[in-house]
Amino acid sequence: MEASQEPHLPNYMKDDNVSQETKNLISSLPSDKDFMGYSLYNYKGCWYYPNTLQAVLDVQEHFQPRKKDIILASLPKGGTTWLKSIVFAVLHRKKYHENPRNTSFALTKPS
Incomplete structure (x- = not known):
């Protein structure tokens, strides 16, 4: 079940605001499903939904x-x-x- 195909998902679980660069990264990360069957991705030891991972990467790149x-x-x-x-x-x-x-x-x- 792909997160972007679920219209009732909260925004933090969707992948519609994820950059192509992050999508490429996600494809190389270990993944699993949460208790409802939605995709999670392991980045540096933590599990993230796609939009949350995008936010983490943005903070790491831009926060001063x-x-x-x-x-x-x-x-x-x-x-x-x-x-x-x-x-x-x-x-x-x-x-x-x-x-x-x-x-x-x-x-x-x-x-």
Whole structure:
């Protein structure tokens, strides 16, 4: 069952936005099926759907990290808002050093 032939698939499982270069790479990768029978491809030890693999390759090729970048990752519904608030509090703790009870983190909930 080819992923692009399934109209009800979520976008991350389809291969319609995959470049020809990535399709050539995919043809050389080990593959398997997920629990629903859709194709997965093993790239550098991780299993990916075609569009997800395209995104990984794009990031590897184009992402230019800077010294002040912070990459924050969490699962959906896994407390991302609170995690962002904690990171903000840690980054700005010197600003509120004299009276930590007056921080926006202490006074309001994250939004």
